[in-house]
Structure formats: structure tokens, C-alpha cells
Amino acid sequence: MPNNKKIKVAMLEISPQNKAILEFYFDRAGKGLYSIVNEAEAEALIIDYDQFGAKEHVTEILAERRLPILLISIREQNIPTTIWLAKPLSADELNKAAESVTEILAHIEASKAETKAKEAEAEAEAEAEKAKIVEEEQQEQEFEVLTDIHTEEDESLFDELNTLDETLTEKPLAIDEMVLEKESNLEVTEENNAVESGLAIAGVAASALATTSLIGDDDKDDTLELNDSEIEDNSAESSIDIFDEVLEEETTVETDEDDVDSLLDSLMSEQEDEQLTEEVIENVEEESIFDNLLTDEELEDISEVSDEKITENTLDVDVLQSVDSELEGNFDLQKSINIDTEDEKTAIVEENFTLHHDLEPSTEDVFSDTLEVDYAEVKNKNNDSLPDSVGLTTTEDTEELNLDINDSSTHQEEDITASLDETVDSDFNFDFESPENTHDDITENNTASDLELSLLDEAELEEETDSVEEFAEDDLTTDLDSLLQEVSGENNEVLETSDNLENIGFDEIDQTIDKLENAEFDEIDQTSESSELASEDADDLADTDLQSLLNEVREEANASVSGGFASGNDGENQRGQTEAEKRWMQLCGNENTIKNQKESTKITFKTENHLLGVILEQIKTTKNKEQLFRLKYQDLIVVIDHSQSKVYCNTPLSSDEYSVICHNEIDAEKIKIHDLDYSEERLYRNKIEKNPNRAHSFESFIWTTSLLTSRGRLPENTSVTKSIGLKTWPNLTRLELIPHAMNIAAVFAKNPGNLLEIPNWLNIQQRYVFAFYNAALSLEMIEFDVKKAKKSAFSFGKKDSNKNSEERGFFGRLLKRLKT
Amino acid sequence: MSNKKIIFTGPVGAGKTTAIQTMSDIPIVSTNEEASDMTKDRKPQTTVAMDYGRINIGKKEKIHLYGTPGQERFSFMWDILTTGALGLILLLDNSRENPKQDLKFYTSAFKDFIEKGDLIIGVTRMDEVDSPTINDYRGWINELSISAPVFTVDARERQDVSSLVQALLYSLDPGIAA
Known part of the structure; x- marks a missing residue:
């Protein structure tokens, strides 16, 4: 590459x-x-x-x-x-x-x-x-064909031989007849001897054939044996039956001495041919298949010659020997070829096996060798060139913490884990609830530890130690006493603040104080009463703690909603609280509590008759459109921008005007809706740039508009007895908060209930829950299939264990701390 | 007296250290180091072991705030830190290339803890990058079959971080004020 x-x-x-x-x-x-x-x-x-x-x-x-x-x-x-x-x-x-x-x-x-x-x-x-195998197979097939041909030829030769045997058997009878008829002829004896001699030769030939056939074919062996017996039988018994016919034939046969001599010559000639054939067959065994084929051709020629001779010399006894020899040679040849072919086949198969066997490991060897060699080299190079795995530089700050990251980075992960584990256990004191963690233990751990990771300085360590010591001595009574003291102190602060504000003399502040006295002092009194009760009866400490906590949480929730004006010590804060109260009134109303579904009709409204209904419908119908739509009602202009998921409103949502528009029913005929053209869109963009506060997210705009519309009322046909949950939490950090919103959301999400139950569970006004419900409903966040809600382990109505009570107390105090 | 801990986790630069700093009543203990890897392109320093802060409740009680290192190579710290924790606050950076992948990764990494405890998700830098939207996150959470509130937060704003902790407490015990 x-x-x-x-x-x-x-x-x-x-x-x-x-x-x-x-x-x-x-x-x-x-x-x-x-x-x-x-x-x-x-x-x-x-x-x-x-x-x-x-x-x-x-x-x-x-x-x-x-x-x-x-x-x-x-x-x-x-x-x-x-x-x-x-x-x-x-x-x-x-x-x-x-x-x-x-x-x-x-x-x-x-x-x-x-x-x-x-x-x-x-x-x-x-x-x-x-290719070689195919060639061999072809040759083998050719041999098989040839063998078949030879076998057929052999069979035909056998038939002919049998015929000859029969003829020869009949021949002496005919001669005998001739001797009887021509007793005067002296040469008859010689002829008779010659014929007997020929018959003997024929018998030898037949025996030879029988022997040969034993080698080549068992069936033929039987046939030959039968022929032999027939020959013998014929010579003795059948001569009379066939006499006339033989006699007729013998009339055409030369029976003089010359003829006998010629027969003997012919026999000798065939014996020579037989020897020649045997030589050829011997050669065939050592030669190739092709050579064998040639030999076969020769044999064929010989066979043809023999056949011709047999045919021509039907009565030529000498031919028998040559035929027998040929047959024997053919069988030997076939046997030899068969043996050779089998050997070759075996050899070929073995060779193939060896070939395939050799091929596979050779491929594997090539691959594995290559990989091992290649990557061993590369890996070594990499190892040599690999940089520090972490490579972090220690800074001065790190030195203060005694954390040498470079060192730690070179440790194995297990070492780091163990180190940090140890550090965490010793220095960070993860198990703070363990009474075994005494000051001595911590000090000992701290000093004995060789780890350089020490994330707490001495002051921190002392503080931790103090807290552990305090924990060791701590009991619930002391805890609650201190808590009650804190609560009492804060109540006094509120009273002092009220006095100060009264002294200032602002009418507005006076009104606020009146409101506070009416609305909140009851709770403060309850707290004071609780405090007194707590100090009087130690057995009710836990309940008192919870009650006081509830009051604290309520106060703090109100304070957080009003933007952190919780314990205002001056007029400005008090004014803020008043404004917050006023705003809550706009958002959540002051509707009376309802007790059942029937009473709920008193506090319902028709969404479609309000600006909220129009806006929701407009957002829904233009959902998939890129254009900007402008909705105008009186002086109010609302621009819906789906591309940015934004809504532009020319009137501040916190204004009284907008609150009034939302709360009151609107005249639908006065609403004008149209999509913006290019120039209007540009104008709209410019306005957003100049007044970014006028642009709101869909969620924020609908949330506030819904709250202003409902003011603690419920949409028409709302079931207050059906359990409902929450699909998803509203983005409460970017929405206008109402009191207890976070708590209501958690209950809807984790412990679904109906609209009458939840305010009772939380011990809060219904209007806050109804307001939240309406806003969440407008945002399509209400889950009506409560089975889908992931419930928490907590369940309202069940008596909590001491552990839960303690934990809840801790959570409550933490909440209070967070909201201050 | 109770001492509990809350874990802040999330990818590098999501604002974990800042969030703890915002809430802590003590100067936070940080293991920030000069980043030697490409993390430094996102911020000059990164947490290598943990961040530690604390909220004191009265004189005796306190809540410990731990921030996990964002880099995966310190993932072995995650299990250590989450042991015994009240809940998990996952901070996601909306300006990162694939916040959805971040969400999937961290919810998967803390899967065991989330199944037992509660998860609150805060998305930072939504004012810088308005896409994906908060609704996109809700959809992704739904896809992952997780139930968790998602809030837009600015890790520098105490009210925002406080809301995350409050949501966690209310999720743990909806009857906390009852």
C-alpha cells in the first residue's frame, strides 16, 4: 500500500x-x-x-x-x-x-x-x-467393454468347440463304418489311428478348455464337463443315432492319407501360433494400458484368425488347441488387466486422498503462519511505540490533593480500584451510618493509609470526625429538639418581620401582612403548638416532627415559587411575596373545595370557549405546516411557529391583561387567524430579536395559558373519581411554578390517584392539584391508563415504618434546606 | 441523624462539577486535571476520579454530592460511587453531537441502579442549542422504557440544580410533605 x-x-x-x-x-x-x-x-x-x-x-x-x-x-x-x-x-x-x-x-x-x-x-x-483419474476411468471402462467382448467371444468359441467335440465324437463312428465297408483298404488302420490320435488331442483340448474355464467361468466349467461326458458317451452310445447323418457328411470329407497329413500340419501350425500368443500375453502384463489395448487388438486378430480357421476347418481338430490357448491367454490377460486395474485404482484413490490431505493443511499452514508472523511483528512494534495510557499532567492543585494522576494512571485498574475503594472507605466515609466509624478509626485509617489520594483536608476530616462523634451520641430526641428550636426561631423571625413591616407603614405591606396573618399564621401557630406538644410529650416526637416539617415545607414551597422571597426581612421581599400571592391567585384561583363529582360541576369551564381552546386547536391543525400563523384577538397577537416550536405573544404572559383574556370566555368571531407572508415573517423575526422575552416555548406558553384559564377549575366533563397518572413530568425548571407543583407531579407519576384523593394525600388545597391537572392535560401529559405508571415503593394510607418516618424527616429537612 | 449521598453523572463537560459546586455548602473537593487527551478540546480540565460536595442540614445531618468522572476509562468508579446512593442525577449536554447516544449509554451503564433507585435527567446548554428539544428527550426515554423526569437546567443556577434534587426527593417519596 x-x-x-x-x-x-x-x-x-x-x-x-x-x-x-x-x-x-x-x-x-x-x-x-x-x-x-x-x-x-x-x-x-x-x-x-x-x-x-x-x-x-x-x-x-x-x-x-x-x-x-x-x-x-x-x-x-x-x-x-x-x-x-x-x-x-x-x-x-x-x-x-x-x-x-x-x-x-x-x-x-x-x-x-x-x-x-x-x-x-x-x-x-x-x-x-x-484429468488423470478421468482418463484412468475411461481406460477402465474401455477395458470392461473389451473384456465383455472377449467373454462373448469366449462363449461363442465354447459353443463352437462343443460343436467340434460333438463332430469329432461322431467322426470315429463314421470312420469305423467306412472301415467296415472297406475292409480291404489297409490304410484304414492308419487313418483310424490318426483319427484316434486326433480324438485324443481333442480330448486334451477339451480338458484344457475345461481347466481354463475353471479359471475363467464356473458355469462354463460345468458345460465343459458335460461336453466331455457327452463326448465319451457319444463315442459309445450315440453313434447309431447319428450314424446316417454323419455318414452323409463324411461323404464330403477326404479320408485319404494326404488329408490326414494336412490336418497334422495344420495342427502343428496352430501350436506355433499358440506359442506366439503366449509370448504376446506375457508382454502385455508389463506394458501400459494402451499397450494392452494394442495387445488386445492383436488378440482380436488372432481370435479372428482362429475363428476363421475354426469356421473354415470345422473338422480341423488342430484348431481346438489354438482356440484353447487363445481363450486361456484371454483369461489370463483379463485377470492380469483386472489385477492391474484394481491396483491402479487403489493407487489412484490413495494418491487422491494423499493429494487432498496435503492440500488442506497446506492452506491452513499458510494462513496461520502468515498471521502469527505478521502480527507478532506488528504487535511488538506497537508495544514499543505505545504511549502512556493516561498521560495526564499533574498540576499544582493536584499536589495539594496529593493525587498523582500520572502514577495512578500507570497502575493497573485493579490497583486503582482497590486504592480508591480504600480511600473512599477511609477518607470519604461512605458508610456514615455505621457507628463503628469512630474518630480513632478515621484517624488511624487516614494516617495508616499509604495512598496519596486524600480528597479531604484536615479541616474536613475533623468536621467529618465531629459529625461521626456526634452521631455516636446522637438520639432522636436531641435531633427533634434542635429541629424544633430552629422552627421556633424561624417563626419568631416571621413575627418580627411582620412587626417591622407594620412599622414601615406602607398600606400595601399592611394588606400583605393581613393576608399573611390570615393565611399563614394559622400554620405558624400550628407549628408552635406542635413544638409545645413535642416538648411536653416525648412519645409523639416523630409525629410532631412530621407536622412541623409539613409546615416548613409549605412555607418553603411558597417561598421558592415567589422566587426565593421565603423569609423576607424587608419590604421589598414582602412586596415580592405579595406579588407572588397575587400571581398564584391568577394561576390557581381561590375556588372552594369540592367533595364529589356532583359538586365538581360548579367549578368547570369549557376549554373551547377560551383562548386556550383556540390556541390548542390552532397548534393541532397547523402541526405539520412550516408556515407561521398569526392569531389576533382584540389587541392580543399570538404567532405560532412550528418550525421553532415557539409562540410569540405581544402581551406579557404575566400581565393582568393576558390573565383576563385567558380567564374570560372569548368571542370567537373576533378572532382572526392567517398565515404570515414573507414580509410579516421578517417583521416577526425582528420583533423576536428585539423582545426575546415575548417568545415562549410551546410548553411554557400552553402551561401558563392553561393555568390562567382554569384558575383552579376543571375542564368540563372531568371525572374527579378516576385515577390518573402522568406520562412525563413537565419541564418544571422552565415553567411558571405554582405551589407544590413538584410534589403533585411526583404523586401523579409515582402514585396515581384521583383528583379528590391527591389533595388529601398531600394535605394541600384542591386548586393547586386542579390547576396542575388542567395544565398537564393541555400539554397531553396526563396518563389515563394508570397501569402504565411506574409506581414507587411509597403508598399513601399505609402507616410508615420508623425507618421510613426517619427517612422522610431527613428528606423534609433537606427540602427545606434546598428551598432556603 | 442521616447521611445520604446523591450521584451526579453524565458525559464530559455536561456540568457535573459545576452543579455540585453550585449546591455544595463547602468548597468542593475536585480531582480535576489538565486533560491530555482530546477531551481538552471541549474543556481544559476534566474530572479524573470524582467530585465531592456537601449540603449541610443543620449541624448534624448532611447530604453528600458525588460527581462521577465523565470519561469511560474511569467507569470502574461508577459502581463504587453509586453504592448506597439515594438516586442518580444524569446531566446531558445538549450541545454534544449525539445526546441520544449519551442518554442510551449512561442509562445502560447505570441500568442496575436505575432499576432500583430513581433517576432525574437534567439537560444543559439547551439555551445554546435548541435541538434536540425536551420533547425529543422524553421520546427517547420512552423508547428506553425508562420513567424519569427531564428538566432543562443551567448547572450554574442553584435553583435549577436544586430542582433536580427536589425532584429526586419527591420521586423517592411522593408523600414527603404529607
Whole structure:
């Protein structure tokens, strides 16, 4: 691979953080080294080995393909064909990895070429062997055909031989007849001897044939034996039956001495031919198949000659010998060929097996050898060039903390874990509830620890120690006493504040104080009473604690909603609280409590008759449209921008005018809606730029508009007895808060109930719950299928255990602390 | 007397350290170090072990605030820190390239804890980048079959971070004020 060529890499299973790092690198320093492609085109892969399922994926990839893989991991990985990149990633490391990848790719290419060449060679050899096998098979088939032909020829020869035997058996009878008829002829004896001699030869030939046939064919053996017996029988018994016919035939046969001589000559000639044939057959055994074929041809010729001779000399006894010899030779030849062929077959099969057996390991050897050699080299190079896995620089601040990150980074993870575990246990005192953690223990741990990680300074440690000591001595009574003192102190502060405000003399503040006295002092009195009760009766301490806590939480909730004017000590804060009260009135109203569904009709409203209904309908109908829509009602202008999920309103949502518009029913005929043209859109954009406070998110706008519309009332046909839940929490950090909103949301989300139950559970006014419900309903956040809600372990109506009470008390105090 | 801990987690730069700093009654103990990796392109320093802050409740009680390191290589700290925690506050940075992936990763990493405890999600830098929207996060949470409130927060604003903690407390015990 040329050095200037970019490595095509694909990122798989990369965590967002590392992906961001890698993409940044690829855009900058790694731009000339790598190019990002999809997995199919990739020459190399980058995989975060610490991701879930990455290990299995890597194993699969390595099994299927030969790609270099850059493994990102906090632990060193020694996997062939991979390059370990320690976390955190660094540009240097990635640059070095590029070199390694290039080397691996070069090795892979080379080994691929080598493998290909070897495969091609092996394939060629296999093809040659295959061709050879096919050739052998063809030859074998040809031999089989030839053998069949010879067998058929043999059979025909047997038939002819039998015929000859029969004829020869009949022949002496005919001669005998001739002797009887021509007793005067002296030469008859010689002729008779000659014939007997011929008969003997024929018998030998028949025996030879029988012997031969035993070798070649058992069936023929039977036939031959039968023929022999027939010959013998015929010579004695059948002569009379066939006499006339033989006699007629013998009339055409030369029976003089010359004829007998010629027969003997012919017999001798055939014996010579037989010897020649045997020589040829001997040669065949040592020659190739093709040579054998040629020999067969010769044999065929010989057979033809023999056949011709047999045919021509039907009564020529000498021919029998030559035929027998040929047959014997043919059988020997066939046997020899069969044996040779079987041997060759076995040899070929064994050779093939050896060939295949040789091929497979050779491929494996090539692959595994290549991988092992290639990546061992690369890995060694990588190991040499890998930078520090963490590489963090210690700063002065770190020195104060005695935390040597460079050192810790070089530790194994287990060491770090153990160290931090130990540190956490000793210094951070995770188990603060454990009474075993005494001052001595902490001090001992702190001093005995050799760890350099000490995240708490001495002052902190002392403070921790003090708290642990206090905890050891702590009891519930002391805890509640201090709490009650705090509550009493805060109540006094409120009273003092009221006195101060009265002294200031502002009418507005006076009114506020009156309100506070009416609305809140009851609760304060309750708190005071609770405090007194708590001090009188130690058995009711827990209940008193909860009651006082409730009052505190209420106060603090109100304070947080009013923007942190909780315990105002001056007129400005008090004015803020008054404004908050006024605003709550606008948002949640002051409707009376209802007791059942029937009474709920007194506090219902029709959403469609209000601005809220019009806006919700408009948002719904224009949901998928890109245009901006303007809704105008009297002086109010609302622009709905779906592209930005924003609503622009020319009137502040906190204004009295907007509150009145929302609360009152509107005249639908006076509402004008149209989509903005280009110039109007530009005007709208300009207005938003100038008055960003007039632009609201859909959620914020609908939330506030719903609250202002309902003012603690319920939409028409709302069931107050049906349990409801919350699909999702409103974005309460960016919405106009109402008292107890967070608590109401939590109850709806975790402990669904109906609209009558929840205010009772939380011990709050119904209007806050109704207001929240209406706002959440407008935002389509109400879940009517309460089975879908993920309930918490907490359940209203059940008596809490001491542990829960204690925990709840702690949570309450924490809430109070958070809201101050 | 009770001492509990709350865990702040999330990706690098999401504002965990800032959130703890905002809420803590003591100067926070931080293990911030100069980033040597590409994290430094997002911020010059990063938490390497943990952040620690504390909210004092009266003289005796306190809530410990722990911030996990955002980098995955310190993920072994996560289990250590979450042991015995009241709940988890996940801060996500809306300006990151793939906040959805961040959400999936961290909810998966703390899956065991989330199943037992409560999760509150705060999304930072939504004023800088208005997409994805809060509704997108809700949809993703729904896809993951997780039930958790999602709030837009500014880690520098005490009221915002306080709301996260309050939501956690109310989620743990909706009857807290009853």
C-alpha cells in the first residue's frame, strides 16, 4: 500500500465520547491518514472494545474477515490482527496506529497473493490429477467393454468347440463304418489311428478348455464337463443315432492319407501360433494400458484368425488347441488387466486422498503462519511505540490533593480500584451510618493509609470526625429538639418581620401582612403548638416532627415559587411575596373545595370557549405546516411557529391583561387567524430579536395559558373519581411554578390517584392539584391508563415504618434546606 | 441523624462539577486535571476520579454530592460511587453531537441502579442549542422504557440544580410533605 494512500476505516460500536474524539481527530490531525467509510468499504475497523457486545463482534469479524482492527480499550489487548489503542485516545497514538495498520495491510496483501498463488497451483495439480483419474476411468471402462467382448467371444468359441467335440465324437463312428465297408483298404488302420490320435488331442483340448474355464467361468466349467461326458458317451452310445447323418457328411470329407497329413500340419501350425500368443500375453502384463489395448487388438486378430480357421476347418481338430490357448491367454490377460486395474485404482484413490490431505493443511499452514508472523511483528512494534495510557499532567492543585494522576494512571485498574475503594472507605466515609466509624478509626485509617489520594483536608476530616462523634451520641430526641428550636426561631423571625413591616407603614405591606396573618399564621401557630406538644410529650416526637416539617415545607414551597422571597426581612421581599400571592391567585384561583363529582360541576369551564381552546386547536391543525400563523384577538397577537416550536405573544404572559383574556370566555368571531407572508415573517423575526422575552416555548406558553384559564377549575366533563397518572413530568425548571407543583407531579407519576384523593394525600388545597391537572392535560401529559405508571415503593394510607418516618424527616429537612 | 449521598453523572463537560459546586455548602473537593487527551478540546480540565460536595442540614445531618468522572476509562468508579446512593442525577449536554447516544449509554451503564433507585435527567446548554428539544428527550426515554423526569437546567443556577434534587426527593417519596 502506498504511504500516501488514506486508510479507509469504519467506526463500530464507538461510545459517543470516543466517537467525538475520533471524528475530531479525523477532521484535523488524522485527515491525511484516515478516511471514514462504511463497514463494507473499510480496510480497517475501529471498535471500542469496552462497549457491550464488542468482544463478540470482534471475534466474529476476525473469524470472517482479515481486517486490521483498532481496539480502543482501557486494558491492553493482545489479539492478533488488532492494534490496541489505550484510552484516552491521543493523536500520536492514532498516527502510530496508522503506520501499524499500513504494515498489516501490506502483510495481508502479500499473504493473500501468496495464498492465491498456492491455491492456484494446488488447483492446477488437482485438475491434473482429476484429468488423470478421468482418463484412468475411461481406460477402465474401455477395458470392461473389451473384456465383455472377449467373454462373448469366449462363449461363442465354447459353443463352437462343443460343436467340434460333438463332430469329432461322431467322426470315429463314421470312420469305423467306412472301415467296415472297406475292409480291404489297409490304410484304414492308419487313418483310424490318426483319427484316434486326433480324438485324443481333442480330448486334451477339451480338458484344457475345461481347466481354463475353471479359471475363467464356473458355469462354463460345468458345460465343459458335460461336453466331455457327452463326448465319451457319444463315442459309445450315440453313434447309431447319428450314424446316417454323419455318414452323409463324411461323404464330403477326404479320408485319404494326404488329408490326414494336412490336418497334422495344420495342427502343428496352430501350436506355433499358440506359442506366439503366449509370448504376446506375457508382454502385455508389463506394458501400459494402451499397450494392452494394442495387445488386445492383436488378440482380436488372432481370435479372428482362429475363428476363421475354426469356421473354415470345422473338422480341423488342430484348431481346438489354438482356440484353447487363445481363450486361456484371454483369461489370463483379463485377470492380469483386472489385477492391474484394481491396483491402479487403489493407487489412484490413495494418491487422491494423499493429494487432498496435503492440500488442506497446506492452506491452513499458510494462513496461520502468515498471521502469527505478521502480527507478532506488528504487535511488538506497537508495544514499543505505545504511549502512556493516561498521560495526564499533574498540576499544582493536584499536589495539594496529593493525587498523582500520572502514577495512578500507570497502575493497573485493579490497583486503582482497590486504592480508591480504600480511600473512599477511609477518607470519604461512605458508610456514615455505621457507628463503628469512630474518630480513632478515621484517624488511624487516614494516617495508616499509604495512598496519596486524600480528597479531604484536615479541616474536613475533623468536621467529618465531629459529625461521626456526634452521631455516636446522637438520639432522636436531641435531633427533634434542635429541629424544633430552629422552627421556633424561624417563626419568631416571621413575627418580627411582620412587626417591622407594620412599622414601615406602607398600606400595601399592611394588606400583605393581613393576608399573611390570615393565611399563614394559622400554620405558624400550628407549628408552635406542635413544638409545645413535642416538648411536653416525648412519645409523639416523630409525629410532631412530621407536622412541623409539613409546615416548613409549605412555607418553603411558597417561598421558592415567589422566587426565593421565603423569609423576607424587608419590604421589598414582602412586596415580592405579595406579588407572588397575587400571581398564584391568577394561576390557581381561590375556588372552594369540592367533595364529589356532583359538586365538581360548579367549578368547570369549557376549554373551547377560551383562548386556550383556540390556541390548542390552532397548534393541532397547523402541526405539520412550516408556515407561521398569526392569531389576533382584540389587541392580543399570538404567532405560532412550528418550525421553532415557539409562540410569540405581544402581551406579557404575566400581565393582568393576558390573565383576563385567558380567564374570560372569548368571542370567537373576533378572532382572526392567517398565515404570515414573507414580509410579516421578517417583521416577526425582528420583533423576536428585539423582545426575546415575548417568545415562549410551546410548553411554557400552553402551561401558563392553561393555568390562567382554569384558575383552579376543571375542564368540563372531568371525572374527579378516576385515577390518573402522568406520562412525563413537565419541564418544571422552565415553567411558571405554582405551589407544590413538584410534589403533585411526583404523586401523579409515582402514585396515581384521583383528583379528590391527591389533595388529601398531600394535605394541600384542591386548586393547586386542579390547576396542575388542567395544565398537564393541555400539554397531553396526563396518563389515563394508570397501569402504565411506574409506581414507587411509597403508598399513601399505609402507616410508615420508623425507618421510613426517619427517612422522610431527613428528606423534609433537606427540602427545606434546598428551598432556603 | 442521616447521611445520604446523591450521584451526579453524565458525559464530559455536561456540568457535573459545576452543579455540585453550585449546591455544595463547602468548597468542593475536585480531582480535576489538565486533560491530555482530546477531551481538552471541549474543556481544559476534566474530572479524573470524582467530585465531592456537601449540603449541610443543620449541624448534624448532611447530604453528600458525588460527581462521577465523565470519561469511560474511569467507569470502574461508577459502581463504587453509586453504592448506597439515594438516586442518580444524569446531566446531558445538549450541545454534544449525539445526546441520544449519551442518554442510551449512561442509562445502560447505570441500568442496575436505575432499576432500583430513581433517576432525574437534567439537560444543559439547551439555551445554546435548541435541538434536540425536551420533547425529543422524553421520546427517547420512552423508547428506553425508562420513567424519569427531564428538566432543562443551567448547572450554574442553584435553583435549577436544586430542582433536580427536589425532584429526586419527591420521586423517592411522593408523600414527603404529607
